[in-house]
Amino acid sequence: MDWLAIFNLxxxxxxxxxxxxxxxxxxxxxxxxxxxGLMNFGQAAFAAVGxxxxxxxxxTFGLPTAVxxxxxxxxxxxxxxxxxxxxxxxxxxxxxxxxxxxxxxxxYLMLTSxxxxxxxxxxxxxxxxxxxxxxxxxxxxxxxxxxxxxREEELWMRIVGWSAVVLAALFVMFVxxxxxxxxxxxxxxxxxxxxSLGKNxxxxxxxxxxxGGVIAALGGMVxxxxxxxxxxxxxxTNFTFMIWTVLLLGGAATILGPIVGGxxxxxxxxxxxxxxxxxxxxxxxxxxxxPQVGQVRFLIIGxxxxxxxxxxxxxxxxxxxEMQFNG
Amino acid sequence: MxxxxxxxxxAPGCKKVDPILVADNVTRQFGGLTAVDVAHLEIPRGxxxxxxxxNGAGKTTLFNLLTGFxxxxxxxxxxxxxxxxxxxxxxxxRLGMVRTFQLTKALSLLTxxxxxxxxxxxxxxxxxxxxxxxxxxxxxxxxxxxxADDLLKRFKLDAKREDYAAALSGGQRKLxxxxxxxxxxxxxxxxxxxxxxxxxxxxxxxxxxxxxLKKNGTTVLFVEHDMHMxxxxxxxxxxxxxxxxxxxxxxxxxxxxxxxxxxxLGAHADTDLGTVAIKIVKDKK
Numbered sequence: 183m184d185w186l187a188i189f190n191l192x193x194x195x196x197x198x199x200x201x202x203x204x205x206x207x208x209x210x211x212x213x214x215x216x217x218x219g220l221m222n223f224g225q226a227a228f229a230a231v232g233x234x235x236x237x238x239x240x241x242t243f244g245l246p247t248a249v250x251x252x253x254x255x256x257x258x259x260x261x262x263x264x265x266x267x268x269x270x271x272x273x274x275x276x277x278x279x280x281x282x283x284x285x286x287x288x289x290y291l292m293l294t295s296x297x298x299x300x301x302x303x304x305x306x307x308x309x310x311x312x313x314x315x316x317x318x319x320x321x322x323x324x325x326x327x328x329x330x331x332x333r334e335e336e337l338w339m340r341i342v343g344w345s346a347v348v349l350a351a352l353f354v355m356f357v358x359x360x361x362x363x364x365x366x367x368x369x370x371x372x373x374x375x376x377x378s379l380g381k382n383x384x385x386x387x388x389x390x391x392x393x394g395g396v397i398a399a400l401g402g403m404v405x406x407x408x409x410x411x412x413x414x415x416x417x418x419t420n421f422t423f424m425i426w427t428v429l430l431l432g433g434a435a436t437i438l439g440p441i442v443g444g445x446x447x448x449x450x451x452x453x454x455x456x457x458x459x460x461x462x463x464x465x466x467x468x469x470x471x472x473p474q475v476g477q478v479r480f481l482i483i484g485x486x487x488x489x490x491x492x493x494x495x496x497x498x499x500x501x502x503x504e505m506q507f508n509g
Numbered sequence: 510m511x512x513x514x515x516x517x518x519x520a521p522g523c524k525k526v527d528p529i530l531v532a533d534n535v536t537r538q539f540g541g542l543t544a545v546d547v548a549h550l551e552i553p554r555g556x557x558x559x560x561x562x563x564n565g566a567g568k569t570t571l572f573n574l575l576t577g578f579x580x581x582x583x584x585x586x587x588x589x590x591x592x593x594x595x596x597x598x599x600x601x602x603r604l605g606m607v608r609t610f611q612l613t614k615a616l617s618l619l620t621x622x623x624x625x626x627x628x629x630x631x632x633x634x635x636x637x638x639x640x641x642x643x644x645x646x647x648x649x650x651x652x653x654x655x656x657a658d659d660l661l662k663r664f665k666l667d668a669k670r671e672d673y674a675a676a677l678s679g680g681q682r683k684l685x686x687x688x689x690x691x692x693x694x695x696x697x698x699x700x701x702x703x704x705x706x707x708x709x710x711x712x713x714x715x716x717x718x719x720x721x722l723k724k725n726g727t728t729v730l731f732v733e734h735d736m737h738m739x740x741x742x743x744x745x746x747x748x749x750x751x752x753x754x755x756x757x758x759x760x761x762x763x764x765x766x767x768x769x770x771x772x773x774l775g776a777h778a779d780t781d782l783g784t785v786a787i788k789i790v791k792d793k794k
Contacts, residue, residue: 356641357637357640357641360634360640360641360643360646361626361632361634361635361640361646361650362634362635362636362637362640363640364619364623364626364627364635365627365635367616367618367619367623368616368619368623368624368627370618371616371617371618371619372614372616372617374578374610374614375610375614375615375616375686376616376627377578377598377599377602378576378578378598378599378602378607378608378609378610378614378690379599379602379607379627379628379630379689379690379692379693380599380600380602380603380607380630380693381599381627381635382597382599383599389637393637
């Protein structure tokens with residue numbers, strides 16, 4: 183086993199665009215769940231709406247990439263309104279059921295062959311990121327050092343993805359420290375109490391759903407710009423649950439939590455994959471076949487998440503007094 | 510009997526000299542049960558009114574209806590000249606009619622001072638777009654923080670300022686909820702069982718706070734089972750039973766109404782339960 187290669191691979195994951203994409207979605211979920219108490223189990227749909235919105239904006243409407251990104255964000259706002267207006271009056275647990283259903287409905291709509299002319303159906307969409315690549319200001323070559331060595335387009339993707347993460351984190355930190363954020367945290371604790379103090383709770387919940395959704399839409403865009411294609415299969419419920427894992431790992435009502443949680447999650451995911459895979463290859467583990475390794479690592483991650491919720495419900499950065507996973 | 514609150518003699522549904530809240534024909538049914546059936550009720554302005562009655566009389570339901578937390582089957586009510594039927598609860602609160610809850614709703618995982626700041630209305634920073642422009646709201650934030658600190662001092666919660674509300678005792682949470690309701694300088698405060706679960710040492714200070722409210726011109730309407738409190742601080746008592754108003758009047762008069770005492774307050778309303786037990790034991794001998 184090549185331990186150096188394993189660690190290099192794992193360290194590279196720390197700042198991969200995929201990690202950035204998940205972190206963005208988790209920051210959005212922190213706005214929903216951590217700060218406002220909305221049990222959104224359909225975060226994959228917001229990411230998908232952003233990704234499809236941008237791709238369709240470029241391919242179908244011929245928009246420039248920057249405008250298409252704004253278009254994708256606008257799509258997420260509309261999705262939040264459509265989802266939120268009928269459902270935000272529901273209690274937290276019902277909202278969880280409705281959001282998970284809404285996410286599946288959106289995924290199936292993208293999958294159906296009826297809209298394949300626009301959405302690409304089951305094959306999805308590709309070839310929408312030429313302009314994005316052309317915008318790359320870095321000349322050809324290799325940049326960085328050690329595990330963080332990237333070709334010019336890899337570097338460009340990372341800079342864009344992580345800039346989005348930093349901007350989203352600063353934005354959320356800023357608004358949550360304002361009186362507006364204080365109302366959201368009040369709603370998380372008891373919405374009737376906040377209502378009795380003269381706040382329009384429904385409007386605040388809708389605003390929170392929109393803001394968290396738009397941040398997740400940016401995550402979806404980073405996700406597909408990195409892969410160079412949008413496929414309906416990416417946005418299943420497992421996408422949502424990985425976002426929840428990232429959020430709970432770091433701490434739901436924190437800003438730094440989703441970021442460090444995301445980095446740690448992908449570090450562990452890669453490490454377990456490589457180490458178990460390596461042990462299978464050299465014959466130390468002889469009861470697993472190589473294709474089973476991918477499943478086993480999720481099994482280990484699942485156990486880790488259970489242990490986390492039981493023993494450290496506030497996450498790594500959470501203040502146990504302020505926020506726990508208690509729905 | 511004449512008094513200076515009602516027009517003419519006190520009777521269920523009687524007219525008041527200066528009502529702040531007038532409710533007409535308010536009914537609320539839960540399935541086959543009529544929880545509230547109030548033909549006419551006027552709450553006198555600037556006075557402390559107690560709403561009493563046995564469990565299940567519909568007191569809390571009436572509170573919920575009047576403050577927009579529940580919708581009635583029929584009825585209208587006019588608060589300070591405005592018809593409030595169908596007005597959502599947050600707008601009711603903005604009009605200066607602020608309530609507390611029977612089961613205290615302290616915002617547990619917010620600090621005490623943040624709980625208080627949330628009680629203030631018209632904070633421009635609570636608007637999402639304006640929340641970005643700190644200069645627009647920081648001055649008001651300082652004002653409401655000063656006011657909150659002042660209220661916390663009055664309610665003897667200033668030592669707990671930075672603690673999470675979850676760390677307070679049940680009685681302190683009641684105090685916090687009441688102090689928070691006062692942040693918006695309400696015209697009508699509706700307290701749902703302010704004494705429930707409060708220890709006797711705190712009771713006295715709560716009573717003083719409620720009397721202070723009256724001194725400052727605030728109208729108080731409260732639901733309470735504690736007859737000591739009703740007798741000592743209320744100017745007017747409204748008795749509800751089975752959803753209806755069955756008696757009204759100054760406390761001294763209503764309390765003496767033997768029918769009210771026996772039917773709605775229990776035959777031993779005046780006596781400490783400990784002495785009742787002793788008396789029963791003695792009677793047996």
